[in-house]
Amino acid sequence: MNYGNCTPSQARKLIREGKINVPTSGICNGYAQANMAILPKDLAFDFLLFCQRNKKPCPVLDVTEVGSPIPRLTAPNADLRYDIPRYRIYRHGEMTEEVTDLAKYWTDDLVAFLLGCSFSFESPMLEDGLEVRHITDNHNVPMYRTNIECVPAGVFHGPMVVSMRPMKPADAIRAIQITTRMPFVHGAPIHLGDPAAIGIKNIDTPDFGERSEIHEGEIPVFWACGVTPQSIAMTVKPDLMITHAPGYMFITDIPNSKLAIM
Amino acid sequence: MNYGNCTPSQARKLIREGKINVPTSGICNGYAQANMAILPKDLAFDFLLFCQRNKKPCPVLDVTEVGSPIPRLTAPNADLRYDIPRYRIYRHGEMTEEVTDLAKYWTDDLVAFLLGCSFSFESPMLEDGLEVRHITDNHNVPMYRTNIECVPAGVFHGPMVVSMRPMKPADAIRAIQITTRMPFVHGAPIHLGDPAAIGIKNIDTPDFGERSEIHEGEIPVFWACGVTPQSIAMTVKPDLMITHAPGYMFITDIPNSKLAIM
Structure with missing residues (x-):
């Protein structure tokens, strides 16, 4: 099955239903995919500032409101608890679980960060x-x-x-x-x-x-x-951090071309 | 007196000593000047996120550590309490004072944001x-x-x-x-x-x-x-917000050319 021509909302629906559980490279050609990091609110300012100071490795595409799993700017119909095929849960810097949804893990003090991904520039290279x-x-x-x-x-x-x-x-x-x-x-x-x-x-x-x-x-x-940022967070060992599994990215509604300044 | 060829640290010294008290356009040609906004820590995350979401009007150049008036990334030898010729103090959205230093106003829960300024692109236009x-x-x-x-x-x-x-x-x-x-x-x-x-x-x-x-x-x-961001903050009416006076900018150590991607 070729998911290259899916729309992002179609692909996210299939992911949510468990029908896509593979790395997301090649899915929804032309749309930006994102790295995700979820942290408790008390680390959110430091992390956002870290991203601001290190824009090249940490290009912020979206930050959710505290407690909300909805990425309003990049995919307002998505839910970050369900729409990534595979997640990793890290406690004190150690990966403890790899899961397919965050229903059991999401709490109302969490903030999700979506960061740009190199798929966006590989596409114009190709x-x-x-x-x-x-x-x-x-x-x-x-x-x-x-x-x-x-x-x-x-x-x-x-x-x-x-x-x-x-x-x-x-x-x-x-x-x-x-x-x-x-x-x-x-x-x-x-x-x-x-x-x-x-x-x-x-x-x-x-x-x-x-x-x-x-x-x-x-x-x-x-x-x-x-x-x-994942590597950094492992060093810092926060009580809880949740990320996507490598290669299993979040698919946004943003065309890659919109992320280019020309 | 022509301050066009001053170094940023020379100009900031003259400002600190009260010897420059004019709008900063034309001072230290080639170096980036910055808009400044100081807010209490409890508004810092929201404000940084606002800047991140509105990068065109609010291009963050530097954010100080909580309580520190030192802009470590853009001018590590400067002190934001003294190195701008004229400041404005806003309480609940109203300007209450215009002052030449912040000695009396700085407290250890404040965060200063330096935002890019159009002088940086007018220079290559000219x-x-x-x-x-x-x-x-x-x-x-x-x-x-x-x-x-x-x-x-x-x-x-x-x-x-x-x-x-x-x-x-x-x-x-x-x-x-x-x-x-x-x-x-x-x-x-x-x-x-x-x-x-x-x-x-x-x-x-x-x-x-x-x-x-x-x-x-x-x-x-x-x-x-x-x-x-100043206009927005006036709308939001925070208890305290401090800015530079219009045209009296902070002079950074960053050459304008470093802010260009090519």
Whole structure:
């Protein structure tokens, strides 16, 4: 079954009914998907400020009202308790459960944050004829913890996580142009070339996702990654944090093209 | 005395010593100046979320730690209690005092927000040869309340304020290109042409600032304006809010060019 041409509300209905329980890459082509992080209200200001100070890894698309699971700006008919195929519950920084809905977990002091995701810029890259290696090879994008410290905010601090796509230099230049147009979904890369320069010891053993093959004549190009806030939150060990499971994103009603400034 | 070539720290020292007590336009050419809003901590989350949801009128450059007057990211050697020439104190939405420092007013539950300012995009417009009418005619930019509702957040809600610059159509197009490159300081205009379409009844009587002459063959071009949050806060009537006086901005250490994405 091909869900590429579903509308976001159709896809979310199928997810809510348990009929889609796969990674969401390739579902609802053209619509922005989002990383999600849910935190108790008493951490919400620090976390929002952390995102504001670290816009490249943490591009905020929507923040729910305290206690409301409805993302009013990005999908007013959705419910974040049910409309993601798979969730992870973290207590004190440890993942304790992976679940398919949050009925048992949602409380009225929670705030949900939706953060932009690299699917939004991969789509215009593909349309422009660039190869995106992990899509060609059908695996999850490789992600790495770096030695680049995020700007701390309140209790939140820690290193930036990056995603990597191998490219020929001319394609890397074009990819920089394309992602520059999308400053609200990670924007331009933060590094290219030598992985060691940003603290990556072994490019073949990513910290998250799967290894991408780097061909002769290609350089690795690194973008700030939406996994950063999850990685940071693990460091901070809040009593409770809920996220989507990697690759199982929230599908918004926002066309990717609306996230580009040109 | 020409302060155009001062460094930001030199200018702030002169301001702190009371030796500069004039509007800051034209001081420290090339460096970003900022609108400032200070609010009690219990309103800080709502206000930060309001800014996040209304990025065009409210582009956050820096937020201080609760109780700290030091803008660590944009001017770590500055002190927001002393380094702006003129401040306004608002109680319950009414301006009660205009003062030259905040020694008597600062308390340890306050949070200061620095928001981007249109000086940052006027500078590249001038460098590109565009005329900016209120600079030519040496008066404050005209600003208008519109009928465009900001996206509300918590207690904050109300209409967007815009600034207006008259331009020939070809110059307006160029100005759109230039400001598109600066999505973190108001970005592209939100309207051009008919003022009535955004609820402006009389273009010759701005709500803030002073009237600009619109010449034959020119159209008004409207940008989201950093006065919006002040106008909104007046609507919300918080117990205490402190701002800079109009035109008396905070001078940061950030070159304007760093606020452009290209």
